[in-house]
Amino acid sequence: MSRSAVPVKPMKHVLFLCTGNYYRSRYAELLFNALAPTAGVPWHADSRGLNLAAGAGNVGPISPFAAQRLLSRGIDSAAAQRFPLAARAADFAQADLAIALKRAEHQPLVLAHFPQWAERIEYWDIHDIDVGPPDAALAGIDAALNRLLARLGAA
Secondary structure, eight states, rough: OOOOOOOOOOOOEEEEEEESSSSHHHHHHHHHHHHHHHHHHHHEEEESSSOGGGGGTSSSOOOOOHHHHHHHTTTTOGGSSOOOOOOOOHHHOOOOOESBHHHHHHHHHHHHHHHHHHHEEEEBOOOTTTTHHHHHHHHHHHHHHHHHHEEEEEE
């Protein structure tokens, strides 16, 4: 008696982008990876920065605002301990979906450094800490991720 194998969907990859890969994109990456399995979404997230030099004053591997919010949601990931990484062309090539966290801030950086990928990027409008309070930005990422997970789960 043979059993039919259950087809396994191949894992897809989403790339979150922000300026310094310290705050918004890191939070989006870690939260997405925590939520995707329970949402039944066979995707994995990574994140990168488009201008790490802009974050020269950042302290530690991840924003304390992002780390605290992740902890408050019960997410204590060792991945949060890596330091920011700069985007490379290979990151875009490996991504099934690339999302930059704020069009006005990130589209010019994409056009300057990765123009060949500019048309493939989805842009959100999540403010950085210099424009809005962290609670509002992180709540905006929460809501956008919930919409994204619903969309990917329905696909």
